[in-house]
Amino acid sequence: MDRRSPPHGLDDEAGALQPARVAASHGIAVTLWTREGVRNGPLANTLSEPPAVGDWVLARPTAGDWLVQRLLPRRTQFVRHASGQETRPQVIAANVDRVLVATGLDGDFNHRRLERYLLALATSGAAATVVLTKADQCSDVASFRAQAAVMAPTVAVSARTGEGMDALRALIPPGATVALVGSSGVGKSTLVNALMGGERASTGAVRSFDNKGRHTTTHREMFVVPGGGVVVDTPGMRGLEPWADEGTHAALDAMFGEVSAAAAGCRFTDCDHAATPDCALRAGVAAGALSSERVRSWVTLHAELAQQAVLRVERAEKLALKARKGRRG
Ligand SMILES: Nc1nc2c(ncn2[C@@H]2O[C@H](COP(=O)(O)OP(=O)(O)OP(=O)(O)O)[C@@H](O)[C@H]2O)c(=O)[nH]1
Ligand SMILES: [Mg+2]
Ligand SMILES: [Zn+2]
Missing domain, CATH: 2.40.50.140 (Nucleic acid-binding proteins)
Known part of the structure; x- marks a missing residue:
């Protein structure tokens, strides 16, 4: 032997x-x-x-x-900041080629939320596509598609009418693994069932008063699409806080290219873009050259990443203290 x-x-x-x-x-x-x-x-x-x-x-x-x-080592990983008080990353899906960020055209569409998803995805190694669901519920699909397309490649679909389903299938070719993420009730499991050609994943009606879902899907699960690749259904997320990774700050600047470029023109390198004098961002917004919403998103997301850094330093401090106590005891 x-x-x-x-x-x-x-x-x-x-x-x-x-x-x-x-x-x-x-x-x-x-x-x-x-x-x-x-x-x-x-x-x-x-x-x-x-x-x-x-x-x-x-x-x-x-x-x-x-x-x-x-x-085994991961080829890609889609990570978010774990919800709750903890400071740790949570892997939503591993070895996925593409993440489909689903958002409903029945009133769920939200720029800020999409930006967070796309930022979290920017360092994952997976490609990102926005999927506008329930196109049958919206009379102005083209306008939403145009708004989303500024951020990422976008398809609009309806599981009810079949609109856009061929474009969606084309994103899940044989050999590929594709994850569906998004808020509860946007129709992720319904799409999985439409792709599978049968009731495989459970689905649940949204609440009538606000169209929000009831967290029907409770765990992440993979399905093999007939004639296609693997699709991962996931439970609806309440929100998504990107996990600050090596490269996340740069990815944020790349996503908001015009804002980060303008910020280089602030007089002070530590400009807080709030009260610091001669701020190029405030000047840009006042002159109508920059979108105040995009400036706000960029500033907010950078501040959140910085806050994570503070929490992680505190946690490292606590761990060091514990280790010292452990050695003494
Ligand atoms: N009108 C319309 N309704 C849809 C469509 N797709 C899904 N729905 C409805 O939306 C509701 C929620 O669908 P689900 O597939 O359970 O949503 P989900 O995203 O999986 O929700 P969670 O599992 O809670 O995260 C159900 O009542 C579906 O029938 C669509 O294309 N058009
Ligand atoms: Mg579901
Ligand atoms: Zn500034």
Whole structure:
């Protein structure tokens, strides 16, 4: 028997490990797509972090379950700032080629929210497309499409009439993995079902008084589109705070190119664009050369990223204190 170490630093036991893809996550276990079919995948407690939907892992097959032992490196990852008080990133989907940011034409469309999604996606490695849903509910689709197209490639669809569904299918070719994200009730699961040609994902009516969804989808799950690639349905997000990553500030400046270029003309390099004298942004807005909304978004998002930096320094301080206490005790 050959006792040499296997490649990639895997240990001797690695021969027993098999590659599998995480198709859904349920906290302490995941659903795995393996070459032997769908398997339940409990997580080994030695895992460095919990796998996300779309992750490739190495798992140890047993009679029933496949024990997830290792996370393989990610090609792309769509990360947001975890909701709640914590300061940590949360991976929404891994190894996705494209993220479809769905927003409803029944009153859900919001520039600020789209900007946040697109900023979070800018450093993910995945391409971004805006999907305007429920086109049948809107009499001015062209105007919304034009507004969104300034930010990212955009398609308008209706699961009800079938409008735009061919354009959507073209974004999910065989071999590709595509995630659908957006607020609750925008019709993500309905689109998945339309792509699948049947009721696969559960859907739920929006509230009649504000058209908001009821958080029908509760976990992230992958589906294979007949004749196409893999689509990931996700639960509606209340909001999305981009996770400040290497490159996020630069991505923000690139998204708001005219604003960041103008800011170079502020007299003071530490201009707060609020009360600091000779601010090129205020001057630009006053002269009608800059959009006040875009300036506000750029300033707000930079401030949020800076705030994250403060929180992370505080957290690092706390961890250091804890480590010192641990050594003493
Ligand atoms: N008029 C119209 N209604 C739609 C369309 N697509 C979805 N809906 C309705 O919108 C409601 C919400 O759809 P879902 O697919 O459950 O929405 P979701 O984005 O998956 O919501 P969560 O799972 O809560 O995040 C349902 O009542 C759908 O019938 C559409 O193209 N046109
Ligand atoms: Mg859903
Ligand atoms: Zn300024």
